[in-house]
Amino acid sequence: MPEPAPRRGRLSRETRLLIVTIGVSALVLLLLARLRFPEPPPIANVAAPPLERLAARATYDELARSVARLETTIEPSLIVLRLAPRVESAPRLLTDLLAPPDGAGAAGRHVPALRISGTTALAAIAPDARIAGIVGPTDPGGTAGIIAMDAVQRVALVRVPPAPSRTVPHAQLQELATPIYLIAVEGTHAGITLRPVFVGRGDRFLDPRWSRPLLPLGGVAVTPGALMFTLDGQFVGVVTLESGTPALAGAQDVLATMERLIAGPPAPPGHLGISVQPITPALAAATGVVSGAIVADVQDDGPAGGVLQPGDVITAVDGAAVENPDRLLLEIARRRPGASVRLAVSRAGAIRPVELTVAAAATVGVPVGGEFADMRVRRGLGTMLVGVPPGGRAAAAGLAEGDLIVGIGSIQAPTPAQVRRALAEAAPGSHVLLIVVRDDRQRVVAVAAPPAAPADATR
Amino acid sequence: MRRADSSEVGSDALDARVPRATWAAALRAVLPARRAALGVGATAAPSLVFIGLGVVLGPGLLGVVSVEALRHLDAVVSVALAALGIFVGLEFGALTRAGGARPLLAAATTEATITIAVVAAAMFLLLSRWSLPVPIEPGLLAGILGISSCASAAVRFDGPVTPDVAFASRIADLEDVPLIGLGAVVVALAAGGLPVAANVLAAAVVGGGVGLAGVLLFERAESAAERGVFVTGAVLLLGGVAAFLNASPLLSGAIAAVVWVRMRGAADQLVRADLRRLQHPLVALLLIVAGASVQFSLAVLWIAAPLVLFRLTGKLLASAATATIAGVAPGVLGTVLAPPGVVGIALALNVQQVTGSAEVLVSSVTVAAVASEVLAAALLSRPGEVA
Numbered sequence: 137m138p139e140p141a142p143r144r145g146r147l148s149r150e151t152r153l154l155i156v157t158i159g160v161s162a163l164v165l166l167l168l169a170r171l172r173f174p175e176p177p178p179i180a181n182v183a184a185p186p187l188e189r190l191a192a193r194a195t196y197d198e199l200a201r202s203v204a205r206l207e208t209t210i211e212p213s214l215i216v217l218r219l220a221p222r223v224e225s226a227p228r229l230l231t232d233l234l235a236p237p238d239g240a241g242a243a244g245r246h247v248p249a250l251r252i253s254g255t256t257a258l259a260a261i262a263p264d265a266r267i268a269g270i271v272g273p274t275d276p277g278g279t280a281g282i283i284a285m286d287a288v289q290r291v292a293l294v295r296v297p298p299a300p301s302r303t304v305p306h307a308q309l310q311e312l313a314t315p316i317y318l319i320a321v322e323g324t325h326a327g328i329t330l331r332p333v334f335v336g337r338g339d340r341f342l343d344p345r346w347s348r349p350l351l352p353l354g355g356v357a358v359t360p361g362a363l364m365f366t367l368d369g370q371f372v373g374v375v376t377l378e379s380g381t382p383a384l385a386g387a388q389d390v391l392a393t394m395e396r397l398i399a400g401p402p403a404p405p406g407h408l409g410i411s412v413q414p415i416t417p418a419l420a421a422a423t424g425v426v427s428g429a430i431v432a433d434v435q436d437d438g439p440a441g442g443v444l445q446p447g448d449v450i451t452a453v454d455g456a457a458v459e460n461p462d463r464l465l466l467e468i469a470r471r472r473p474g475a476s477v478r479l480a481v482s483r484a485g486a487i488r489p490v491e492l493t494v495a496a497a498a499t500v501g502v503p504v505g506g507e508f509a510d511m512r513v514r515r516g517l518g519t520m521l522v523g524v525p526p527g528g529r530a531a532a533a534g535l536a537e538g539d540l541i542v543g544i545g546s547i548q549a550p551t552p553a554q555v556r557r558a559l560a561e562a563a564p565g566s567h568v569l570l571i572v573v574r575d576d577r578q579r580v581v582a583v584a585a586p587p588a589a590p591a592d593a594t595r
Numbered sequence: 596m597r598r599a600d601s602s603e604v605g606s607d608a609l610d611a612r613v614p615r616a617t618w619a620a621a622l623r624a625v626l627p628a629r630r631a632a633l634g635v636g637a638t639a640a641p642s643l644v645f646i647g648l649g650v651v652l653g654p655g656l657l658g659v660v661s662v663e664a665l666r667h668l669d670a671v672v673s674v675a676l677a678a679l680g681i682f683v684g685l686e687f688g689a690l691t692r693a694g695g696a697r698p699l700l701a702a703a704t705t706e707a708t709i710t711i712a713v714v715a716a717a718m719f720l721l722l723s724r725w726s727l728p729v730p731i732e733p734g735l736l737a738g739i740l741g742i743s744s745c746a747s748a749a750v751r752f753d754g755p756v757t758p759d760v761a762f763a764s765r766i767a768d769l770e771d772v773p774l775i776g777l778g779a780v781v782v783a784l785a786a787g788g789l790p791v792a793a794n795v796l797a798a799a800v801v802g803g804g805v806g807l808a809g810v811l812l813f814e815r816a817e818s819a820a821e822r823g824v825f826v827t828g829a830v831l832l833l834g835g836v837a838a839f840l841n842a843s844p845l846l847s848g849a850i851a852a853v854v855w856v857r858m859r860g861a862a863d864q865l866v867r868a869d870l871r872r873l874q875h876p877l878v879a880l881l882l883i884v885a886g887a888s889v890q891f892s893l894a895v896l897w898i899a900a901p902l903v904l905f906r907l908t909g910k911l912l913a914s915a916a917t918a919t920i921a922g923v924a925p926g927v928l929g930t931v932l933a934p935p936g937v938v939g940i941a942l943a944l945n946v947q948q949v950t951g952s953a954e955v956l957v958s959s960v961t962v963a964a965v966a967s968e969v970l971a972a973a974l975l976s977r978p979g980e981v982a
Contacts, residue, residue, distance in 0.1 A: 149926065150911075150915075154911045154912065154929070160904065161904050164904055165721070168721050171724075171725065173725040173727050173728075173893075173894070174893070
């Protein structure tokens with residue numbers, strides 16, 4: 137019997153393999169196409185962001201709570217002073233009406249003051265400022281006024297309406313760690329405003345006006361005269377302007393000044409009887425000195441009379457380099473009258489040492505029998521004011537350096553002696569009329585006679 | 596490997612017999628090349644061994660081949676790519692010179708095109724949906740994967756082979772030609788900088804220029820040593836200039852080899868004889884570098900796994916279509932072309948060089964090549980069963 141023929145499959149092995157492979161591939165393709173590649177795991181700590189977010193919210197909430205707390209704790213110790221505009225009775229011309237209003241002169245400024253006793257407060261105000269009143273509590277007696285002022289540091293001991301006061305703790309500016317949030321207390325026509333400000337990291341710097349370094353506040357939106365507190369209500373200092381930029385003067389310095397003002401009239405600022413100018417590139421080329429202060433005028437009867445002459449360049453004071461005229465004047469102003477000072481003076485290319493004795497520029501604070509102003513005779517014209525002590529009667533009356541007194545009472549073209557005699561003979565509380573010429577414009581100025589001594593100037 | 600007419604076939608470095616009197620003989624003694632001993636094709640052993648060696652020596656494990664060393668080996672890799680291109684070009688040139696190349700070329704191109712199309716389409720579909728963290732645009736990446744997948748290594752058999760097997764082996768060699776051509780385009784796309792056409796043209800000009808120089812120099816050498824210097828210098832020049840231009844050293848080498856074959860003289864024979872000594876070390880180095888460059892990650896797994904499957908599908912589909920056209924047994928074509936070739940890994944290394952950040956590509960192609968090698972071994976017919 138023949139062997140049966142071997143049975144053969146319909147499809148070859150390779151065909152079956154191909155079909156299976158195509159089927160499996162199609163299935164795998166459909167399945168894999170539905171997948172998504174898993175996202176890479178987050179690298180950062182998952183726990184940190186929620187905590188950080190919580191911390192961020194807490195910081196702002198905490199700030200708001202701190203401000204609310206401060207309002208209740210320190211507000212009783214704060215007063216807003218309304219300052220009078222700088223010029224009250226300047227002659228008006230049509231051009232003045234058409235000229236755009238000067239923000240400073242159109243309305244008085246408001247500055248905060250911190251009570252340091254039942255009837256006194258400290259405030260940072262300009263030397264020529266005058267307190268017109270206070271915001272808030274009524275002051276029918278008009279007692280608000282400047283008791284004494286440190287014209288150099290521009291802080292004043294102010295008399296305020298009596299009220300219970302509490303001692304406000306103060307913080308050491310030198311120990312303040314920046315960056316930090318502080319509370320800026322400012323005054324407005326509506327009263328006190330408290331707002332948090334962020335003070336970034338900054339290197340403290342020395343200024344001739346102050347004993348301790350100041351903290352720069354560049355970029356911080358605060359007005360000069362604002363009072364600064366920590367979040368827990370500690371007084372940190374006052375905002376002052378140094379070379380046009382705000383800086384924070386420490387509470388220690390400010391309170392020390394208040395102590396001196398309370399103890400007695402402040403020592404008058406030192407004065408050398410010179411006026412100085414900054415060194416311009418042209419002056420630097422002419423004198424050969426690039427940094428310092430060039431002497432513009434020398435009073436014959438001043439400490440520098442006969443020693444310095446116009447054109448001399450003062451490059452250093454007691455070994456410290458003079459950066460600009462303002463620094464030089466401030467440095468001299470801090471010297472007590474009678475103290476000696478060593479200057480490095482450049483003349484004709486040669487630098488030589490000069491020692492002078494500082495004189496009193498003018499009395500400040502309570503001008504009882506004090507110098508009205510530095511005056512020079514202008515023969516045939518009258519008396520020119522070459523130095524107006526800040527905070528004095530002349531400044532309070534609106535007089536300024538360069539004003540020419542052409543009449544006082546019935547005296548025409550008075551000499552300095554005649555002006556002093558007329559002012560000294562005026563009855564206490566009365567006024568003396570002066571005819572003054574400024575910028576070729578004649579005006580009438582009333583100078584007040586010295587008031588009576590304050591009833592309570594102590595803590 | 597010899598065909599029925601006793602002619603040599605196979606330009607793939609792994610197809611050539613390892614010379615007995617060389618250091619590789621020791622390796623051969625340790626790792627039997629006989630498919631029967633390992634149960635896999637003879638060509639499987641070298642690529643598995645050297646890639647595995649690269650992985651072990653690479654930064655991921657022992658760190659003998661550190662990241663810094665890999666950076667320094669970049670130049671050597673370029674030279675190795677140029678040498679590989681020369682081998683492909685020599686084979687192609689010899690085939691065209693011998694005549695009867697058109698049917699083979701047509702078959703090889705058809706097979707390569709279908710494989711590339713299947714793999715590229717499937718991978719593009721997946722890559723565009725997956726949003727993998729790969730610094731190559733999905734379309735370009737799919738194209739590179741498809742092109743590298745079409746490379747095949749012919750199986751080694753002991754004794755004479757059937758005409759179908761010989762035909763399949765020729766296809767395996769010739770499909771490197773469209774691979775190199777398309778590879779030059781994707782390398783130009785990946786490199787950026789020069790326009791694609793300018794980049795490809797630059798590679799061709801470099802190859803042609805060095806080829807002409809070789810024609811003038813090789814036969815004028817006064818000694819074998821001098822000729823060896825000339826040949827080595829030509830290979831270095833091909834690899835170095837192409838790398839400098841961010842072009843394809845594979846294309847430069849292939850064109851130079853075609854010039855040597857087509858021009859009058861024996862430059863091609865001289866180059867073949869001299870390069871045979873460098874052939875295995877360069878390819879081994881290429882595989883070790885590829886293995887050392889492998890960085891295992893989830894993205895590599897996501898790419899390599901489907902790539903193996905789609906490559907197999909593409910190869911089988913292309914083989915069936917080509918076999919129908921060529922009139923050979925489809926089973927033979929499919930199983931012979933299944934094992935992956937070195938040129939695919941070389942293309943991935945070239946792309947990594949020009950982009951500087953295609954580690955996922957090299958890793959995926961290398962891992963897929965190893966997996967395909969193992970898969971092909973499971974599908975290969977035993978000796979004597981190929982019909």
